[in-house]
Amino acid sequence: MEGVDMKKKEQRIVVAVDESEESMYALSWCLSNLVSHTPDCKLVLLYVKPPPPVYSSIDAPGYLFSNDLIATLEKYGTDLVRSVMERAEAVYRNFSIDVERVVGSGEAKDVICNAVKQLEADTLVMGSHGYGFLKRAFLGSVSDYCAKNVKCPVVIVKNHDK
Amino acid sequence: MEGVDMKKKEQRIVVAVDESEESMYALSWCLSNLVSHTPDCKLVLLYVKPPPPVYSSIDAPGYLFSNDLIATLEKYGTDLVRSVMERAEAVYRNFSIDVERVVGSGEAKDVICNAVKQLEADTLVMGSHGYGFLKRAFLGSVSDYCAKNVKCPVVIVKNHDK
Numbered sequence: 510m511e512g513v514d515m516k517k518k519e520q521r522i523v524v525a526v527d528e529s530e531e532s533m534y535a536l537s538w539c540l541s542n543l544v545s546h547t548p549d550c551k552l553v554l555l556y557v558k559p560p561p562p563v564y565s566s567i568d569a570p571g572y573l574f575s576n577d578l579i580a581t582l583e584k585y586g587t588d589l590v591r592s593v594m595e596r597a598e599a600v601y602r603n604f605s606i607d608v609e610r611v612v613g614s615g616e617a618k619d620v621i622c623n624a625v626k627q628l629e630a631d632t633l634v635m636g637s638h639g640y641g642f643l644k645r646a647f648l649g650s651v652s653d654y655c656a657k658n659v660k661c662p663v664v665i666v667k668n669h670d671k
Numbered sequence: 672m673e674g675v676d677m678k679k680k681e682q683r684i685v686v687a688v689d690e691s692e693e694s695m696y697a698l699s700w701c702l703s704n705l706v707s708h709t710p711d712c713k714l715v716l717l718y719v720k721p722p723p724p725v726y727s728s729i730d731a732p733g734y735l736f737s738n739d740l741i742a743t744l745e746k747y748g749t750d751l752v753r754s755v756m757e758r759a760e761a762v763y764r765n766f767s768i769d770v771e772r773v774v775g776s777g778e779a780k781d782v783i784c785n786a787v788k789q790l791e792a793d794t795l796v797m798g799s800h801g802y803g804f805l806k807r808a809f810l811g812s813v814s815d816y817c818a819k820n821v822k823c824p825v826v827i828v829k830n831h832d833k
Contacts, residue, residue, distance in 0.1 A: 637819075653819075
């Protein structure tokens with residue numbers, strides 16, 4: 510058959526998850542359509558935390574942050590990771606599949622593209638609207654960027670009840 | 672499990688094919704990763720011919736086309752359809768799958784989006800660079816447009832040797 514690479518045995522599928530319903534639907538689509546019938550398949554759940562804000566009391570004296578506030582924000586970030594991963598687990602727990610969880614930090618589009626490259630992913634699966642409505646409106650969507658910039662096939666999944 | 676629609680039994684996968692190697696690789700990826708393990712699956716091969724040019728001897732007297740030239744262009748279009756479908760057949764012939772061939776005419780992005788809607792496709796699979804380099808450079812790619820505008824999951828496949 511034309512063009513199919515048979516060298517690598519294990520299929521490595523990266524699913525980018527975030528707080529959105531859509532990303533959970535993307536995960537369930539992936540499990541039902543890509544993973545469920547493939548025996549040698551590894552699922553990598555990738556969550557990207559936003560980059561840590563820079564707090565400076567010298568440059569912007571109007572924006573002073575107390576240590577308490579910084580600690581609260583950091584805890585919120587950690588809680589968010591746990592919450593997203595727990596929701597993801599509820600989606601994949603009935604599938605017998607090898608799952609790895611990866612948490613990155615930084616600009617989602619860059620972290621996802623780098624992770625796909627480093628992990629030598631065979632497929633990237635993601636929702637179309639993740640990582641912020643406003644950012645999407647002004648800068649284009651993360652999924653657009655990833656579809657253009659990663660080399661493996663990209664599956665873009667929309668919210669199913671739209 | 673969260674969010675998976677179990678109502679429809681037959682999976683209908685539309686693969687947009689064109690003259691490119693990439694679209695043939697997208698088809699082979701689809702057969703290996705989406706189709707091969709799904710018993711109730713219909714594959715729709717969609718080829719889009721460009722819209723027929725408008726020949727007017729009244730508005731633009733400098734651009735007169737003879738009937739012979741028009742017939743030659745039309746035959747070229749028909750030959751192209753046959754050639755693409757034959758290449759596609761070489762890719763899918765070893766898979767026991769129900770295949771339907773659909774040929775549309777018009778702007779590729781509009782024809783593909785309309786076909787996906789009318790056929791109630793479950794998944795759209797396409798190459799990332801199809802339907803003309805120059806057009807892509809100025810107007811954005813057909814795959815970008817389709818990924819934004821169809822409601823079902825879209826798989827964008829890159830040429831595997833890039």
